Amino acid sequence: TQLLEQSPQFLSIQEGENLTVYCNSSSVFSSLQWYRQEPGEGPVLLVTVVTGGEVKKLKRLTFQFGDARKDSSLHITAAQPGDTGLYLCAGASAGNNRKLIWGLGTSLAVNP
Amino acid sequence: DAGVIQSPRHEVTEMGQEVTLRCKPISGHNSLFWYRQTMMRGLELLIYFNNNVPIDDSGMPEDRFSAKMPNASFSTLKIQPSEPRDSAVYFCASSPGGTYTGELFFGEGSRLTVL
Numbered sequence A: 001t002q003l004l005e006q007s008p009q010f011l012s013i014q015e016g017e018n019l020t021v022y023c024n025s026s027s028v029f030s031s032l033q034w035y036r037q038e039p040g041e042g043p044v045l046l047v048t049v050v051t052g053g054e055v056k057k058l059k060r061l062t063f064q065f066g067d068a069r070k071d072s073s074l075h076i077t078a079a080q081p082g083d084t085g086l087y088l089c090a091g092a093s094a095g096n097n098r099k100l101i102w103g104l105g106t107s108l109a110v111n112p
Numbered sequence B: 001d002a003g004v005i006q007s008p009r010h011e012v013t014e015m016g017q018e019v020t021l022r023c024k025p026i027s028g029h030n031s032l033f034w035y036r037q038t039m040m041r042g043l044e045l046l047i048y049f050n051n052n053v054p055i056d057d058s059g060m061p062e063d064r065f066s067a068k069m070p071n072a073s074f075s076t077l078k079i080q081p082s083e084p085r086d087s088a089v090y091f092c093a094s095s096p097g098g099t100y101t102g103e104l105f106f107g108e109g110s111r112l113t114v115l
Helices: none
Strands: A005-007 A010-014 A019-024 A029-037 A044-049 A055-058 A061-065 A071-076 A085-093 A100-102 A106-111 B005-007 B010-013 B019-024 B031-038 B042-050 B053-056 B065-071 B074-079 B088-095 B110-114
Touching: A005 A085, A010 A019, A019 A085, A019 A106, A029 A071, A044 A055, A044 A061, A071 A085, A085 B042, A100 B042, B005 B088, B010 B019, B019 B088, B019 B110, B031 B074, B042 B065, B042 B074, B053 B065, B074 B088
Parallel strands: A010 A106, B010 B110
Antiparallel strands: A005 A019, A019 A071, A029 A044, A029 A085, A055 A061, A061 A071, A085 A100, A085 A106, B005 B019, B019 B074, B031 B042, B031 B088, B042 B053, B065 B074, B088 B110
16 A cells, blocks of 8 residues: 655744655655645645656745655745645555555644 | 535534535536545545546445536535444545546535534
8 A cells, every 4th residue: 555654743833934844655656746734624736746856946835856756845934824734745656546645744833 | 716615514413314415516627536534544535536427436435425426517425324433524626637646626625523
């Protein structure tokens, strides 16, 4: 069974701090998506990374796909309370069964 | 443009009762997914429709669960009879593409509590 492990599970920081969350697997993915989910809402896509080593930036958020396409990281610079939420990664399996494999998420709280 | 619309937002029912959750996908999207989210297991894919046809229902937990998509603008997920372990948030998501792995647009979810 393919697994996507996200770490840390919970993170509570002060406004203005930097942070990095991780999404790791032993499996290779053809692409990987990052979503943010706010309380009481559905996940919203932030970015999709496709190429090994790819780096994408979305304002203060930087996403990187590992060279071997087995892992990914999300770095947030100068976190703000509006960044609070559950960050989920989802990998598209590279084999014939091209389903999305979901991590359990990192719950981030940014305190003012 | 309207997003994915789900109803009801909250449902509290007693064990053994029938539960029907409803979803209206984004117009023009070819794919529709039903997911279940719990703290312990995260997001689990229950069933995937493409062009109103069920493609993969391997995630449906058991015969108590059924899903239909009678047309491109409506889908239902039914649980009969419901059990306490079915308590979760159920999400409907649609996607413009015809694959499992395109961008998903989620509804706000239906929070189900079975007593």
